[in-house]
Amino acid sequence: MNLYQEISSNNRKTFFLIFSFLILFIVLGWFLSFLFQAPWLLIIAVIFSVLTSFLSYWHSDKIILKLTKAQPIKKEEFRDLYNVVENLSITSGIQAPKIYLIQEEQPNAFATGRDEKHAVVAVTTGLLKILDKNEIEGVISHELGHIKNNDILLSAVVVVLVGIMIVVSDLVIRMTFWGGFKNRDNNDRSSLGILLTILGFLFIILSPILAKIIQFAISRKREFLADSSAVLLTRYPEGLISALRKISSYPRSAKIANNAVAHLFIVNPFRGKTEKSFFVKLFSTHPSIEERIEKLREIAV
Numbered sequence: 001m002n003l004y005q006e007i008s009s010n011n012r013k014t015f016f017l018i019f020s021f022l023i024l025f026i027v028l029g030w031f032l033s034f035l036f037q038a039p040w041l042l043i044i045a046v047i048f049s050v051l052t053s054f055l056s057y058w059h060s061d062k063i064i065l066k067l068t069k070a071q072p073i074k075k076e077e078f079r080d081l082y083n084v085v086e087n088l089s090i091t092s093g094i095q096a097p098k099i100y101l102i103q104e105e106q107p108n109a110f111a112t113g114r115d116e117k118h119a120v121v122a123v124t125t126g127l128l129k130i131l132d133k134n135e136i137e138g139v140i141s142h143e144l145g146h147i148k149n150n151d152i153l154l155s156a157v158v159v160v161l162v163g164i165m166i167v168v169s170d171l172v173i174r175m176t177f178w179g180g181f182k183n184r185d186n187n188d189r190s191s192l193g194i195l196l197t198i199l200g201f202l203f204i205i206l207s208p209i210l211a212k213i214i215q216f217a218i219s220r221k222r223e224f225l226a227d228s229s230a231v232l233l234t235r236y237p238e239g240l241i242s243a244l245r246k247i248s249s250y251p252r253s254a255k256i257a258n259n260a261v262a263h264l265f266i267v268n269p270f271r272g273k274t275e276k277s278f279f280v281k282l283f284s285t286h287p288s289i290e291e292r293i294e295k296l297r298e299i300a301v
Contacts, residue, residue, distance in 0.1 A: 018053070018154065021161045024210065025049040028168070035201070052164055053157070060156035061112045061120060064264065067159075068110075068256050070100035070122040081128065084140055085121060092144050092233055097121045106254040107131060107247045110264035111143035112156050119147045126250070131243055138230055138240030139247075142266055145229025151222045155264055163260050220287045223266075227292055228299060237296045248289045 029045020032038075075082045081099065089096035097111065097119035104124040113119035121143045131139065146152050231237045247267040257269035268286045 018157065021158075021165075022049050022053060025052075025161075025165065025168075028165075052161065056157045056160035057114055057153070060160045061114060061118070061152075064112045064156055064159055064261055065100060065120065065122070067258065067261055068102055068122065070102045070120075073099055073101045078128075080133075081123070081136070084133070084137055085144075088137065088140055088144055088233060092141075092148055094144065094148055095119075097144075097147060099123070101125065102256060104254050104256050106250050106252060106257075106269060108254060108265045108267060108269055109139050109143055110261075110266065111146045111152050112264060113147070113152045114156070115150075115153065116147055119152060121147075124254070127247070130246055130250075134236065134239035135243035135246065137234055138236070138243045139266055141230035141233040142226045142240060144233065145226035146222065149222070149225055149229060151226065155222065158263070159260050223286055223292065224295060227296055231296060231299050237299060241293050241296050244289050244292060 026042075026045055026049055029042045029049075032045070033041040073081075078099070078101070085099055086096045094116045097113065097116075098121070100120055100122040102108075102122055102124045105126040107124060107127040107130045109121065109123040109127055111119060111121050121140065123139070127136070127139065146155070227240065230240050234240070244267065251271060253271045254265075254269035257265075262269055263286070267289070
């Protein structure tokens with residue numbers, strides 16, 4: 001399967017995953033309506049899931065920029081960076097994205113927005129200090145790859161949907177422990193009803209975990225594809241390889257990093273355990289640097 005076939009395949013998966021989030025939230029609403037004997041909760045869940053998807057489409061990028069404290073920069077102050085972004089955008093055949101700067105010592109970057117015409121690339125001050133021109137070109141090409149491959153909308157929407165799923169599930173669990181079932185008539189409940197109640201409660205607990213797993217799976221697949229796109233654009237894989245090594249070797253976590261936006265960055269902004277166990281990989285927002293470099297080497301051959 002070539003790169004363009006992978007893009008087409010991943011775009012189909014994108015729609016499937018977004019649809020899965022909607023279904024997940026509606027099913028959660030159905031279970032809540034049963035657990036609390038309140039049919040109106042299902043109606044609210046359906047309306048809320050649709051509205052959330054709509055609002056996340058239009059405003060998720062603004063939320064992300066606020067969360068990361070990113071600020072727009074002027075061309076006069078960062079002319080070299082502007083030239084890199086504009087030149088690579090022309091080569092890539094897309095409209096140059098807006099450029100934002102994050103006051104953060106850790107070298108890192110991400111792209112967000114809802115489409116090519118409303119895209120943003122954000123870089124940290126540490127990235128501009130540590131990386132040379134070829135390495136910055138590799139990073140920017142990677143982020144432009146996310147934009148051209150239609151990754152940015154999905155990644156941005158996931159920030160909002162996963163966050164809402166976790167908050168709602170946590171709220172429901174708290175309500176349950178506060179006595180959410182006290183008014184129910186246990187004498188009238190059938191064995192099936194009891195079973196559904198147990199399954200519903202388990203679903204409430206597990207739904208945010210499932211949402212996070214989907215988030216991680218999306219991120220890992222997209223990073224490989226964006227790396228490949230960067231090499232196609234620059235024809236110089238060593239620039240991106242060197243950038244990945246420098247960024248990943250920075251010893252401290254980013255101060256602006258949080259679990260909601262970690263999957264957006266080119267390299268995981270958290271620093272910590274490096275074990276390669278199945279569970280560490282399952283809950284990792286990014287593939288390992290070694291895996292990414294290996295695939296880049298294969299492309300270069």
